[in-house]
Amino acid sequence: MIIVNEFEISNIPVIEMVEKDVTNKKLPLAFFLHGFTNQKEHGLMPGYEMARQGMRVIIPDAFLHGERKDESFSESKERAFWEIEWKTVHELPDIVDYYISKGLAAKNDVSVTGLSMGGIAVCMAMVKYPWIRSAACLMGNPNPLHFTNWLLTSKWQTDREELQVISPEAIDEMMKDFIPLTLQAFPEKIAGRPFYIWHGKADDTVPFSHMQHFANEVVGKDYARQVHVDFYEGYGHKVPLEVFKKMALFLASQ
Numbered sequence: 001m002i003i004v005n006e007f008e009i010s011n012i013p014v015i016e017m018v019e020k021d022v023t024n025k026k027l028p029l030a031f032f033l034h035g036f037t038n039q040k041e042h043g044l045m046p047g048y049e050m051a052r053q054g055m056r057v058i059i060p061d062a063f064l065h066g067e068r069k070d071e072s073f074s075e076s077k078e079r080a081f082w083e084i085e086w087k088t089v090h091e092l093p094d095i096v097d098y099y100i101s102k103g104l105a106a107k108n109d110v111s112v113t114g115l116s117m118g119g120i121a122v123c124m125a126m127v128k129y130p131w132i133r134s135a136a137c138l139m140g141n142p143n144p145l146h147f148t149n150w151l152l153t154s155k156w157q158t159d160r161e162e163l164q165v166i167s168p169e170a171i172d173e174m175m176k177d178f179i180p181l182t183l184q185a186f187p188e189k190i191a192g193r194p195f196y197i198w199h200g201k202a203d204d205t206v207p208f209s210h211m212q213h214f215a216n217e218v219v220g221k222d223y224a225r226q227v228h229v230d231f232y233e234g235y236g237h238k239v240p241l242e243v244f245k246k247m248a249l250f251l252a253s254q
């Protein structure tokens with residue numbers, strides 16, 4: 001039986017999902033990072049599938065989401081999305097260290113998965129943290145700067161003229177800290193680790209074409225020998241249940 005606990009780690013509200021019989025044992029630690037405007041409860045479905053495979057699953061609320069929606073943020077609205085991403089990536093070690101300190105996890109047995117905004121964070125975490133053992137990116141993006149340039153000129157911003165007047169120089173300045181975390185620029189950071197990538201070919205929210213381009217560049221390279229690309233015809237920005245199951249099985253088999 002899977003049990004679900006809710007508590008805080010370093011002031012971050014999390015959901016923990018784990019098989020009841022192994023609650024107090026050291027287990028593979030797996031994160032699921034939710035999408036934009038979602039909250040940790042949206043990760044229960046993928047969390048359940050990973051917990052069924054023997055992992056201890058942690059689903060944190062992202063900054064400005066869920067129980068953290070009222071946390072203070074004083075910068076410009078176009079910066080908010082990337083501040084969320086930045087905090088998501090940099091909060092991971094605190095949560096990992098919590099479980100290590102309790103003897104419930106090992107630093108070399110951590111998987112990070114995520115969807116949409118969470119998938120973008122996964123790509124950055126793969127660059128930053130060599131201790132991540134395996135990962136899964138569901139309809140994410142490996143290039144923060146490219147995605148930002150696309151986002152600010154896309155159909156999603158047609159009613160927000162104040163965002164469309166940002167100059168290329170301003171975007172570069174806003175995103176400069178993310179360049180070292182860009183998986184598109186440093187794909188060798190995959191370093192042979194198991195990495196499951198899923199994207200719907202009809203996705204125009206986080207464009208499929210961006211991930212397709214990345215996959216075409218890396219597949220076949222030695223550093224990407226354990227990258228598994230799974231593109232679905234006819235799917236937009238929504239992950240079907242079977243993909244959560246496939247992701248969990250992929251991680252468990254590594």
